[in-house]
Amino acid sequence: MMARGFPYTDLKDFLNALDKAGELHRVRVPVDPHLEMSEIVTRTVRAGGPALLFQQPTRGDLPVAINLFGTHRRMAMALGVEDIDEIGRRIGAMVRPELPVGWSGIREGLGKLLQLKSVPPKHVKGAPCQEVVFKGAEVDLNRLPGLQTWPDDGGIFHNFGLTHTKHPETGKRNLGLYRLQQHSHNTIGMHWQIHKDSTAHHAVAERRGERLPVAIAFGCDPVVSYAATAPLPGDIDEYLFAGFLRGERVEMVDCLTVPLQVPAHAQVVLEGYVEPGERLPEGPFGDHTGFYTPVEPFPVLHVEAMTMQKNAVYHSIITSKPPQEDGPIGHATERIFLPLLKMLVPDIVDYHLPAAGGFHNCLIVSINKRYPKHAQKVMNSVWGAHLLSLSKLIVVVDDDCDVHDYNEVAWRAFGNVDYAHDLLLTSGPVDHLDHASYQQFWGGKAGVDATRKLPTEGYTRGWPDEATMSPEVVARVTKRWKEYGL
16 A cells, blocks of 8 residues: 555655654754764664654754654655565566576566556656756855764765766666765765776776766655665666656656756755766765774765755765664665565575674575575575675575574574584675775675585484474464463
């Protein structure tokens, strides 16, 4: 069932829906975007509290909306469903099993989904995001209440800017979510990690000796904001995916100074260019790993225009050691992409990416084990599956184990393993932000086979049965439970 008022026109429409649902708290007193806001948000997230609208930030001209996706309920509201699993079921029902297995199957299956819905973005000529325009010397990023979230951060960061680029040769658009360090009143550091599509766009532009046009949109409607985080194949347009989720085309408008399009109903848009060969030190930054990332050289965006809605609202997010707001966002991705992952690795029954693992550090997967070393086959398949290739630890359990029940998973993983036989060690790519690997970008990985072992795997002792109560007794006690007075 779609949430009331869905799809939302823009961020303010979503804020109104949250307000009506009792999910928004307005902070009416002055609050400092330097650390104070971060501490308030962190406490609120960990208490399961509401979305926040800071109406009087002590720096910048706009109110700050934050923690919009900080609970599973609000994440479901953002995507217009009662339960995130509804979207996965929609995708599963539409993706036909006769599609080819493998990464090409995912691309074909997702492409088929999006074409079926006929929801490409819609070009419009005028847009609310261009009601107020600042160009050239008028540009001042200090109008935005960017945050410093942790004491040793390298300065002010803009944490929910949806970054638009195009491949200089193919023209293929990319929408991504990257942290943005403010270097000056009109320059921003582009933290383009090595595995991201915008990094590839920039590399091609540099090879050609060209500057790369960039547009950054803040405060888009919640579905577009989510789509920027989704791990889509590089040849699938995020706005097509957003249209599928919304059930309605996303309106896009031409930028004023760069050859790109942005959501017409964004709150704020920055337009500019990244010059070839230019780098500035970026960081440190307290990222979703819970640790500060080191200072590294990254490209620089020169902002030539800043446009916004009248009475615009600035959107941001806090990152740190879990739990934080990105937990429900990651959970949504896990549920939405399960049917597509099953196309790539048909052995999978279910999977889970624990927020405590930062979504890259651990993956729990259940399988219907059918042959010797089936678990190890699945581990290697997962390590070949797009961004799941960054997973450092994979725990494989049988299909009667709930991958979301950590006690059950731990019971299997701790008790069902002989590490001389059931531990697979390898090495491969890891997340750009991973601080534990001895070399940046690659490191050691482990797979734990916590399934029941087979005689054909060399286990000859006879695997024991799990001690469980008989169904008849369970039913009898359930029926008489009130009689016991417990």
